[in-house]
Amino acid sequence: MTAGFKTLSAKAAAQLDQELMSTGAFSIDQLMEIAGLSVAKAIFKEYPPQATHQPPLQKVLVLVGPGNNGGDGLVAARHLKIWGAYDPVIYYPKKTESNKLYTNLIKQLKDLEAKEISTLDEIKQLLSKKGEVGVILDSIFGFSFKPPIRGVFKDVISYISQNHQELPPVVSVDIPSGWDVDDGPTDIDIKASTLISLSAPKPCAERFINSGPDKVHYLGGRFINPTIAKKFNIEDILEKYKGDELVTKL
């Protein structure tokens, strides 16, 4: 089975982002806000919260990488919390302290009393409580990631991968962390149930939907104008959006 849609290679995806922020005149704040919001919308749609506005909320464990993929996760976590949908627990071991955007995103979450954890042991402990975490949001690596995985994320991704059948569903932003954006799975990957492709699907999205019968695929980050869409040959996929939706199930 083929996915039946055009995909953006790692190189093309990087060019598209670059174009949005140069000639497109978007700020990273704007793009990340729309992208992260669409991630939150997809989670809300696919995994509706069990008890909206009724404490205690189910938790979403947000695994945050060092780059923009992580930023999308932080924005998503904020919206889910403001909606009273999920209570985020943030794992963000490699902070970019020098970048105001990221320190601001963390401050916004702190003001919402989002909990932060910093070790794999804390992750294990949190996930050991049956039903406490509803969803794991994987915003560790994005389309610029190149295997192999190094450092702290290797152990976290391994743990979640090896135990995925007992764990809550994993939602990955743009690519399942550990995958090569063009070439797909590596020996360590996160076993996502749902993938949210931002802007347009990357090549690994096709492998993802073919990797099991129940794989769910959303498209988000609805900020591409027709000229850029044409240039990158992604017009067809953008036609999938209906009405005013910010995210669509493919």
Place this chain on the structure above:
Amino acid sequence: MTAGFKTLSAKAAAQLDQELMSTGAFSIDQLMEIAGLSVAKAIFKEYPPQATHQPPLQKVLVLVGPGNNGGDGLVAARHLKIWGAYDPVIYYPKKTESNKLYTNLIKQLKDLEAKEISTLDEIKQLLSKKGEVGVILDSIFGFSFKPPIRGVFKDVISYISQNHQELPPVVSVDIPSGWDVDDGPTDIDIKASTLISLSAPKPCAERFINSGPDKVHYLGGRFINPTIAKKFNIEDILEKYKGDELVTKL
């Protein structure tokens, strides 16, 4: 009849914005993106486009003031266009050329081939074509406006006010332009059909909904955390949001 909700005075609204951007650590880009998006969502909900994705689209005439209220309108116009909902025509006579956020917002609209007009005559001509414009978006003045109206906007607001029965419905952002945020109508105002209160309603919102039987009132700009909500005594109104909606009809 009372509105039955707490309102934010001009002074309190300015303090709230200030607090969001200082201790709240939000950038103006982020807040304006969420605010403008909620304006677009309210327009889509209240005035559903007649022919989504079928050219020629109906137009939305976007009247853009010199400040943040204008910026919210520009963001809303972009989303409406990207959704294929409405074709924006921008009237933005007092541009803040030195502010990169605003020049960027205009560039984003130009890339979407949004038309710009610059005179009252062009506005009259556009509105004379029956059915061409579906909605007028009034993002001229916000909560910091103090009457009387001066300059070019006086003539535009007068024209739309005097002819409002023959014109498309007007959607106002935060306050109907011409109104004093605390004291309500002045001798020149824009006769809005729908008001979208951002963050929380201002005192004039109560006058607005009592000014006619069919007045429609939305709440948007869903980015307030519980601590700030409590401090400004607007917790009750924020409870009106349901699920993951970015805008709610009050």
